[in-house]
Amino acid sequence: MNLQLQKSTYKNQNSTLKITGSKSETNRLLLLQALYPNITLENTSNSDDSEVMAGALNSQFTIHHSQLIDVHHAGTAMRFLTAFFAIQEGKEVVLTGSSRMKERPIKILVEALQQLGAEITYEENEGFPPIKIIGKKLTQSKVSLPANVSSQYISALLLIAPKLENGLELTLEGEITSIPYIKMTLQLLNEIGVETSFENNKITICHAELVSASNLTIESDWSSASYWYSIVALSQIGTQITLSSYKENSLQGDSALVEIYKNFGVETVFENNSITISKTAICNLKSVNCNLQSSPDIAQTIAVTSFGLGIGCHLTGLHTLKIKETDRLEALKIELSKLGATISITNDSLTIEQSNNLNSNVTIATYQDHRMAMAFAPLALKVSIIIKDAEVVSKSYPTFWEDLESIGFQLEKK
Numbered sequence: 001m002n003l004q005l006q007k008s009t010y011k012n013q014n015s016t017l018k019i020t021g022s023k024s025e026t027n028r029l030l031l032l033q034a035l036y037p038n039i040t041l042e043n044t045s046n047s048d049d050s051e052v053m054a055g056a057l058n059s060q061f062t063i064h065h066s067q068l069i070d071v072h073h074a075g076t077a078m079r080f081l082t083a084f085f086a087i088q089e090g091k092e093v094v095l096t097g098s099s100r101m102k103e104r105p106i107k108i109l110v111e112a113l114q115q116l117g118a119e120i121t122y123e124e125n126e127g128f129p130p131i132k133i134i135g136k137k138l139t140q141s142k143v144s145l146p147a148n149v150s151s152q153y154i155s156a157l158l159l160i161a162p163k164l165e166n167g168l169e170l171t172l173e174g175e176i177t178s179i180p181y182i183k184m185t186l187q188l189l190n191e192i193g194v195e196t197s198f199e200n201n202k203i204t205i206c207h208a209e210l211v212s213a214s215n216l217t218i219e220s221d222w223s224s225a226s227y228w229y230s231i232v233a234l235s236q237i238g239t240q241i242t243l244s245s246y247k248e249n250s251l252q253g254d255s256a257l258v259e260i261y262k263n264f265g266v267e268t269v270f271e272n273n274s275i276t277i278s279k280t281a282i283c284n285l286k287s288v289n290c291n292l293q294s295s296p297d298i299a300q301t302i303a304v305t306s307f308g309l310g311i312g313c314h315l316t317g318l319h320t321l322k323i324k325e326t327d328r329l330e331a332l333k334i335e336l337s338k339l340g341a342t343i344s345i346t347n348d349s350l351t352i353e354q355s356n357n358l359n360s361n362v363t364i365a366t367y368q369d370h371r372m373a374m375a376f377a378p379l380a381l382k383v384s385i386i387i388k389d390a391e392v393v394s395k396s397y398p399t400f401w402e403d404l405e406s407i408g409f410q411l412e413k414k
Contacts, residue, residue: 005380088135096130151178161205180253222254293317326367
């Protein structure tokens with residue numbers, strides 16, 4: 001389904017929207033709930049990724065012989081489930097996914113699990129899904145990983161660590177990236193009663209056969225909030241949107257939005273577990289510089305916001321974007337160029353030159369990537385735009401288009 005977004009004005013200048021629970025927190029807690037069934041969860045994400053994760057974890061109760069589990073495009077599910085099924089004694093699964101998933105590397109995680117004693121083999125290409133896992137008791141407790149890899153590899157190991165008979169001592173070699181996501185995992189382990197420590201480059205997780213019963217409410221997703229920040233930034237002064245449910249002391253790295261969007265004249269007020277984001281000033285900057293090493297998922301939104309406002313940007317710390325749902329750096333370069341941007345990329349950075357060029361009625365390809373669709377949608381405040389394969393948003397934010405319509409955006413299926 002392609003969507004035509006007519007040039008729109010955000011007419012209702014004070015809307016309230018409920019954003020679904022954080023995909024990152026939900027997927028971690030779903031795995032912990034599978035390990036410790038006396039945990040109950042509220043405000044779980046309704047994203048495709050979390051639905052896939054929940055479905056795969058529920059299937060563990062029916063596995064008797066080898067079973068094929070297809071995670072489609074869900075990269076987090078692929079990494080977390082690899083670790084989870086490695087410790088399910090006596091169960092045999094093959095984890096597979098979409099054609100893009102079969103191009104996304106998993107070798108570093110597989111080798112780390114093999115160091116701990118896991119039995120995992122590749123079904124097609126070395127280092128990539130699909131993988132065959134024969135669950136067994138893992139007896140080793142020490143492992144090391146390059147520190148600059150995807151934090152999901154690290155979190156996958158940390159999440160199963162309490163169930164290892166001697167816990168886990170994980171050494172990260174080199175400069176650590178995506179620290180907020182590692183700290184999120186550790187904080188969630190602490191919340192269910194698991195002892196952890198993170199000193200220098202060493203993370204230690206203690207064994208916990210059982211944990212106390214607990215009811216956890218998941219904070220709403222900050223990555224999903226980013227598109228509303230973009231809409232407010234591209235709107236006139238006085239525009240406000242209230243989003244729930246958010247915490248000022250968030251575990252999510254993407255809460256960096258609060259500080260970053262001050263550059264665009266957007267202020268955030270926390271009150272009653274909600275945030276109200278307001279356009280309070282015109283942005284007079286020529287360029288915005290951000291290191292997004294700890295929050296790469298908001299890079300697309302920031303790049304499009306900058307371009308839509310006619311200012312330049314230089315974004316760094318983006319090396320993990322090349323192995324996401326698509327090569328996001330290349331995708332941004334292609335699609336922003338169509339709109340008139342002068343853009344350059346390196347292996348870990350993106351630069352857009354200051355310009356007021358903004359072409360209308362451009363068709364934006366989404367590359368099976370939910371964030372491409374949602375990051376470009378706010379440009380409809382400036383020009384008419386067509387989003388290809390718009391249904392891809394269901395991966396993380398299934399009601400995104402309905403929420404856009406609710407505040408006055410005009411959408412038409414093409």
